[in-house]
Amino acid sequence: MKTYPIGLVPGPVSVPQDIRDIYTIDFGSADLEEDFFETYEEAGNLLKEVLSTENDVVIMSGEGMLALWAALKSTLSSGSKVLAVSNGVFGSGVADMARSLGCDVREVKFDYDRVPDIDVIRSEALDFKPFMITAVHCETPSGVLNPVESIGKVAREVGALFYVDFVSSACGVEVLVDRWNIDLGLLGSQKALSLPPDLAMVTVSERAWDAIALRGYDGYDALLPWRYGPKNRELPYTHNWHAVAALVKSASKLLEEGLKNVYMRHESVSAYCIGRIMDMGLKLFPRDEAYCSPTVTAVYVPSGWSWKELDGELRERGVVFGGSYGILKDKVFRIGHMGSQADLDLVSRALDILEDILTSR
Numbered sequence: 001m002k003t004y005p006i007g008l009v010p011g012p013v014s015v016p017q018d019i020r021d022i023y024t025i026d027f028g029s030a031d032l033e034e035d036f037f038e039t040y041e042e043a044g045n046l047l048k049e050v051l052s053t054e055n056d057v058v059i060m061s062g063e064g065m066l067a068l069w070a071a072l073k074s075t076l077s078s079g080s081k082v083l084a085v086s087n088g089v090f091g092s093g094v095a096d097m098a099r100s101l102g103c104d105v106r107e108v109k110f111d112y113d114r115v116p117d118i119d120v121i122r123s124e125a126l127d128f129k130p131f132m133i134t135a136v137h138c139e140t141p142s143g144v145l146n147p148v149e150s151i152g153k154v155a156r157e158v159g160a161l162f163y164v165d166f167v168s169s170a171c172g173v174e175v176l177v178d179r180w181n182i183d184l185g186l187l188g189s190q191k192a193l194s195l196p197p198d199l200a201m202v203t204v205s206e207r208a209w210d211a212i213a214l215r216g217y218d219g220y221d222a223l224l225p226w227r228y229g230p231k232n233r234e235l236p237y238t239h240n241w242h243a244v245a246a247l248v249k250s251a252s253k254l255l256e257e258g259l260k261n262v263y264m265r266h267e268s269v270s271a272y273c274i275g276r277i278m279d280m281g282l283k284l285f286p287r288d289e290a291y292c293s294p295t296v297t298a299v300y301v302p303s304g305w306s307w308k309e310l311d312g313e314l315r316e317r318g319v320v321f322g323g324s325y326g327i328l329k330d331k332v333f334r335i336g337h338m339g340s341q342a343d344l345d346l347v348s349r350a351l352d353i354l355e356d357i358l359t360s361r
Contacts, residue, residue: 006350009322010140010296010336012190012197022246030239040230043244046251053177058202058226061240064167064188066200066221071163071184074223075211078102083130085116088139089326090165112142113287118150125158132161138169141325143298144291152181161208167191171254172266172295172338183208193250194339198243266294266342273297273335276351285332295338307333317353
């Protein structure tokens with residue numbers, strides 16, 4: 001497999017060597033060793049601190065999509081009313097997932113390059129009276145950071161569970177689970193945590209646990225077994241001990257750096273990236289720079305280039321950015337500066353090469 005010295009895809013991000021080293025250590029069976037359960041508890045407590053929550057944290061073996069499915073299937077029944085806020089690929093994707101479960105879904109759509117209008121959401125919620133409202137904090141394919149806190153207030157106003165995908169924002173952007181009234185907060189390991197794509201995490205409020213218990217869903221992706229399983233030393237499957245130990249290391253590093261410093265690092269790298277992109281005469285995807293997520297910058301493919309051509313030139317020079325999905329495919333490319341990649345020198349070198357390619361043509 002070909003490798004590239006400057007990787008800036010928006011996940012999976014580059015995994016630091018001290019994290020990789022953990023995967024070479026032989027542990028015992030996660031089902032039987034007390035050390036594992038202590039490590040699992042430590043990882044959950046660290047994530048509670050990072051995410052500003054007193055809610056339980058469920059840590060499962062699997063890629064981030066496992067968290068999205070687990071939270072939906074564990075709480076929703078056929079006919080459940082779901083108000084899905086969508087201004088991007090993943091917002092609409094969650095709506096489709098709920099539809100596949102037989103839910104009554106009302107999708108509140110907004111342009112991909114804008115943030116949702118809270119007044120429209122409130123009006124729809126008051127009319128529809130949903131059981132759950134879903135939202136995506138960072139729409140990675142379009143680089144837009146959404147106003148989750150205000151949507152959470154609407155969810156409480158109408159008594160709905162609030163489901164939030166913060167897979168590509170948390171740990172690079174401040175996320176306040178409790179203050180934002182998030183009942184089900186969804187996180188993957190491969191973004192700002194700088195881990196491989198092998199863990200899916202869900203913050204679960206008491207309101208959400210009540211709904212989960214009432215639903216009684218039983219399956220590999222069910223949340224219910226995790227409510228008391230780790231405390232009772234009973235797991236629904238053999239867990240990934242290496243990944244949980246690596247999560248402890250990653251979360252500890254964030255707290256050692258200081259969360260304010262972590263967020264400032266992401267913001268400063270993002271601002272630098274945006275400034276360089278605009279100086280090159282390129283166009284950001286979001287209409288307003290204020291909508292840009294500090295973890296990823298989305299840029300229109302420059303005039304006169306196809307994404308395939310530009311991507312090929314970049315790879316020849318050792319740089320990898322990300323393409324995009326859906327209606328943005330081949331129109332937008334993305335620079336992932338999250339986690340270990342929120343590094344000013346790394347981003348600067350990549351943009352130097354991009355600029356040289358564009359000016360040399």
